Amino acid sequence: xxxxxxxxxxxxxxxxxxxxxxxxxxxxxxxGGIAAETSSRxxxxxxxxxxxxxxxxxxxxxxxRAWRTLAERLDAERLPGQPTTEFEAKGGVVVAFGxxxxxxxxxxxxxxxxxxxxxxxxxxxxxxEPHLSHAVAHGIHxxxxxxxxxxLATQAMLxxxxxxxxxxxxxxxxxARRARGRIVSVLTADGGIxxxxxxxxxxxxxxxxxxxxxxxxxxRPRRGMILVTTPMPQRVFHKVxxxxxxxxxxxxxxxxxxxxxxxxxxxxxxxxGSSRERVGFSTALTLPPLVEIAAKATKLFPFLADAMxxxxxxxxxxxxxxxxxxxxxDGDVAGLFHAAGHEGAGIGLAPTTGELIAYAVLxxxxxxxxxxxxPTRSSLAAA
Amino acid sequence: xxxxxxxxxxxxxxxxxQTIAGVLLVAGxxxxxxxxxxxxxxxxxxxxxxDCIVTVNSIEGVRACLRAAxxxxxxxxxxx
Numbered sequence: 001x002x003x004x005x006x007x008x009x010x011x012x013x014x015x016x017x018x019x020x021x022x023x024x025x026x027x028x029x030x031x032g033g034i035a036a037e038t039s040s041r042x043x044x045x046x047x048x049x050x051x052x053x054x055x056x057x058x059x060x061x062x063x064x065r066a067w068r069t070l071a072e073r074l075d076a077e078r079l080p081g082q083p084t085t086e087f088e089a090k091g092g093v094v095v096a097f098g099x100x101x102x103x104x105x106x107x108x109x110x111x112x113x114x115x116x117x118x119x120x121x122x123x124x125x126x127x128x129e130p131h132l133s134h135a136v137a138h139g140i141h142x143x144x145x146x147x148x149x150x151x152l153a154t155q156a157m158l159x160x161x162x163x164x165x166x167x168x169x170x171x172x173x174x175x176a177r178r179a180r181g182r183i184v185s186v187l188t189a190d191g192g193i194x195x196x197x198x199x200x201x202x203x204x205x206x207x208x209x210x211x212x213x214x215x216x217x218x219x220r221p222r223r224g225m226i227l228v229t230t231p232m233p234q235r236v237f238h239k240v241x242x243x244x245x246x247x248x249x250x251x252x253x254x255x256x257x258x259x260x261x262x263x264x265x266x267x268x269x270x271x272x273g274s275s276r277e278r279v280g281f282s283t284a285l286t287l288p289p290l291v292e293i294a295a296k297a298t299k300l301f302p303f304l305a306d307a308m309x310x311x312x313x314x315x316x317x318x319x320x321x322x323x324x325x326x327x328x329x330d331g332d333v334a335g336l337f338h339a340a341g342h343e344g345a346g347i348g349l350a351p352t353t354g355e356l357i358a359y360a361v362l363x364x365x366x367x368x369x370x371x372x373x374x375p376t377r378s379s380l381a382a383a
Numbered sequence: 384x385x386x387x388x389x390x391x392x393x394x395x396x397x398x399x400x401q402t403i404a405g406v407l408l409v410a411g412x413x414x415x416x417x418x419x420x421x422x423x424x425x426x427x428x429x430x431x432x433x434d435c436i437v438t439v440n441s442i443e444g445v446r447a448c449l450r451a452a453x454x455x456x457x458x459x460x461x462x463x
Contacts, residue, residue: 230433230444231418234463266419268463308444310433 003361004029004186004195006173006209009039010150010347011339012201013157014354019199020164022364027193028158029186031172035154038203038346041315043226043263043271044150045239046348049092049142052106053113055372056324059349061114062367064144066351071148074156079163085153086266092145092239093120093128095300100138103243107140116143131235131303145239147263150347157350169193176213182334183213197361199337204281204318206326206340215333217326218380219341221316223277225289227297229307231268239263242300256289260296262304269310272297274344281316319343322379324372327353328360331376337361338375388456390415397452404428404435404447407458415447415460436461 001024005016008030020026030036046067051057071087078084096103107117118141125132125139162168171188176198178184185192202209204221244259261273275289290312298305320326320341330336337360339353346353352367359366384399388406397406404425407415414422415437426434428448435447438459447458 231416231436231461231463232444233461264463266463268418268461 001025001196001362002027002194003197003199004193005199005201006030006186007201007203007206008032008034008154008158008168009037009201009203010035010154010157010350011039011203011342011353012199013154013161014350015199015201015339015357016161016166016354017157018351018354018358018364019361020161020166022358022362024362026161026166027195028161028166028168029171029173029188029193030168031170033170034158034168035151038315038317039154040151041313042150042224042317042344042347043261043273044086044147044153044347045345046146046148047092047142047239047345048110048115049094049117049140049145049239051110051115053109056345057110057113057115058368059325059352059373060345063349063352064146066355066367067146067148067348070157070351071153074153074160077160078156079159082156082159083149083152085156086149087146087153088148088266089144089146090238090263092142092241093125093139094142094241094243095125095132095136095139096243097136097299098138103138103140106243117141118143129237129240131301132240133300133302136300141238147239148347153347173209173212178214178333181332183336186213195335197335197337199339199357199361201339203340203346204316206318206338210330210336210338213333213336215330215336217330217338217340217375218321219318219326220278221281222319222343223275223279223282223314224273224317224344225275225286225293225312225314227272227290227293227312228310229270229272229304230310232270232307234264234268235303236262236264236270236301240300242296256292258289258292258296260293260300262297262301270304270307272304276317283314286312286314317344318346320380322377324377324379325349325353326375326380327356327373328370328375386452386454386456388452388454388458390458391460401452402448403437403439403445403450403452403456403458406452407447416462418463
């Protein structure tokens, strides 16, 4: 059975890996390259801390466990010269400037679905993050929050898939050939590729790809920006973010929203996020969000006021109108499947998404109920 | 004219106008920082890559490739 995966980001790579491991003949197509867009323009988050109880939290909890075994396996099986995924379960600390009641309520609800969330006293918070502003008095520790280096992790998944026979082609998809409502081949500028099934993993471009393949899917881009400092001795030990982050991710507001997310990398740089803006694929006017991010981060970690910035970057997060990824069979075109719309959580949710796609296409065992994520759900129907 | 700096307790002598990186390289140091377990020193040599940073007179993040060595400078390694 030949399966075409469109998109070589983290989600496409994970789908290719699980499909190839289930014995399928997989061809991955990407117009740019491996992790050329969203998956290399993010922080590599594998978070449970920002998920409210519900289907996405369930997916994140299963995904968090899946990453632990997957990263270990990918690192152990890597080819000579191939870097590791840099998986690190550094844990998250969510803080609030106010009385912390909202934070605490959120944590109580999360504990109800099995997310580990440890309330911290002020001295405990100080012990975990000694450089945090003294104005911050409340915090919750999420020991299971983790991360990978997202482009290396994507490369590692694809390298493993290719080792199992998966083929990677750099080409732009321009359409599909259908017979009796079923996709029989995907057309690229370099010619057609026969297919028994097609998986759309085009991230923020998944809506455009769905249209090219004769269907439709309501996935749109949301721009997110990140600042990078010069390397420095380590002063931030977890992913530290303010409680606004949860609200910003789940928000339906089109205007600029920022919330502070600060963490240090293995190289010594500090990553400072984050913003959410609905500006289409615009690359213009990036200064206002950066100014806001920098000002807020300095409130959280005063030492950042003297830090030098190395660069900034942004990526487009794919979001669905109901803020859940679309994973499973298309409702109109037989043989077409989608795995897109993971917003800022695509790296963390990638392995489980791959498993759900292998289930949808090949019927392999499923790690959790796929129903809430089906692209045919009513909350995803285009208005 | 020569300048004398201290690096890890070691006295190093360089020429006036030489960068800190120049003085360290002449003294045989190829790397003076670790990041992600790997050794870092001069990479670009023109102030862009930030790999050669050191702490000079208690000021962090100084690019050794750009900063001229001054008499009496105390240069320290930075660990992530």
